[in-house]
Amino acid sequence: MAILLDMTRTHVPVLAGELIDILDPHPGDTAIDCTFGAGGHARLVAERLGASGTLVCIDRDPVAAQRFDEFAAEVPCETRFLAMEFSEGLRLLREEGLHVDLAYLDLGVSSMQLDAWERGFSYSYDAPLDMRMDPDQELDAREVVNEWDERRLANAFRSYGDERFARQIAREIVKRRRKAPLETTSELVDAIRAAIPAPVQREFGRGHPAKRVFQAIRIVVNDELGSLDQALPLAWDVLRPGGRLGVISFHSLEDRRAKRFIADRGRGCICPPDLPVCVCGRTPEAEVLTSRAVVPTPGEIADNPRAKSAKLRAARKVDA
Numbered sequence: 001m002a003i004l005l006d007m008t009r010t011h012v013p014v015l016a017g018e019l020i021d022i023l024d025p026h027p028g029d030t031a032i033d034c035t036f037g038a039g040g041h042a043r044l045v046a047e048r049l050g051a052s053g054t055l056v057c058i059d060r061d062p063v064a065a066q067r068f069d070e071f072a073a074e075v076p077c078e079t080r081f082l083a084m085e086f087s088e089g090l091r092l093l094r095e096e097g098l099h100v101d102l103a104y105l106d107l108g109v110s111s112m113q114l115d116a117w118e119r120g121f122s123y124s125y126d127a128p129l130d131m132r133m134d135p136d137q138e139l140d141a142r143e144v145v146n147e148w149d150e151r152r153l154a155n156a157f158r159s160y161g162d163e164r165f166a167r168q169i170a171r172e173i174v175k176r177r178r179k180a181p182l183e184t185t186s187e188l189v190d191a192i193r194a195a196i197p198a199p200v201q202r203e204f205g206r207g208h209p210a211k212r213v214f215q216a217i218r219i220v221v222n223d224e225l226g227s228l229d230q231a232l233p234l235a236w237d238v239l240r241p242g243g244r245l246g247v248i249s250f251h252s253l254e255d256r257r258a259k260r261f262i263a264d265r266g267r268g269c270i271c272p273p274d275l276p277v278c279v280c281g282r283t284p285e286a287e288v289l290t291s292r293a294v295v296p297t298p299g300e301i302a303d304n305p306r307a308k309s310a311k312l313r314a315a316r317k318v319d320a
């Protein structure tokens with residue numbers, strides 16, 4: 001599928017001021033933006049890095065790659081783009097021996113992706129079941145919806161969407177696809193609606209009954225949790241001592257991973273408490289910069305409702 005670059009579609013960066021305050025980019029620093037998107041965070045970072053700084057941007061979506069060209073021409077620092085999955089990009093940078101002052105990830109999908117109706121990320125538009133961030137990837141939403149067995153679908157809806165009617169929705173999808181494969185987002189929305197009791201649907205108010213299932217399928221199609229698990233240690237490896245890592249997440253399972261990753265590195269001695277002296281010799285690798293997750297202000301949420309579930313966690317790599 002050809003993906004159009006529509007400059008009217010844009011993305012408002014979330015927790016942008018907070019990310020900059022905490023990661024504190026300096027003139028001449030080297031930074032990695034692992035999730036370039038529309039370059040909202042990258043632009044703020046690039047301005048801080050100035051002409052002597054370097055910013056490496058990564059994104060697996062070709063629309064982000066197209067946006068990058070315009071961005072690179074406008075910002076003062078040296079730039080480079082890696083059109084690939086971020087853990088692959090970080091591995092490549094580590095192999096090149098790059099050491100950076102800051103690295104950050106702003107997870108999930110961009111508004112540009114959600115608003116590109118033809119890509120099937122949104123339940124609000126009728127489109128082919130796709131949801132791939134990287135359109136060259138094989139697995140798409142159509143395959144998940146039509147080929148995964150009922151139990152696997154239900155598990156995904158429950159685990160990644162917190163969907164209370166996971167089993168019923170999975171059963172309805174399997175029943176419908178026996179007659180003909182589900183091809184479009186509207187067919188999927190119809191199946192979801194048919195599986196959720198009408199009185200419950202009325203409770204959704206302005207919410208959408210398909211929101212959780214769409215989120216779950218998107219996470220599965222793009223292996224979002226697996227990518228994050230691989231990326232965090234790689235990003236940590238490329239940080240030089242004193243370097244800062246920031247993670248903005250939109251899902252509790254992502255936030256839990258970021259929180260645990262940072263807490264593990266921030267922990268010193270792990271000897272049993274009844275030992276009189278430390279025998280493990282372990283010292284903290286990280287200074288935790290966010291003792292609790294930083295969340296958007298009510299004002300930011302009012303201006304940009306997509307910020308609602310965002311959480312930022314950050315850490316500094318301590319000097320060896």
Ligand SMILES: C[S@@+](CC[C@H](N)C(=O)[O-])C[C@H]1O[C@@H](n2cnc3c(N)ncnc32)[C@H](O)[C@@H]1O
Nearest residue numbers: 013035037038039040041060061085086106227
């Ligand atoms: C929330 S948006 C980032 C928006 C960006 N910070 C901005 O201010 O414009 C997330 C971006 O990360 C990309 N992305 C998500 N997971 C990725 C992964 N595993 N590898 C590479 N890119 C990824 C998506 O394609 C999307 O463009």
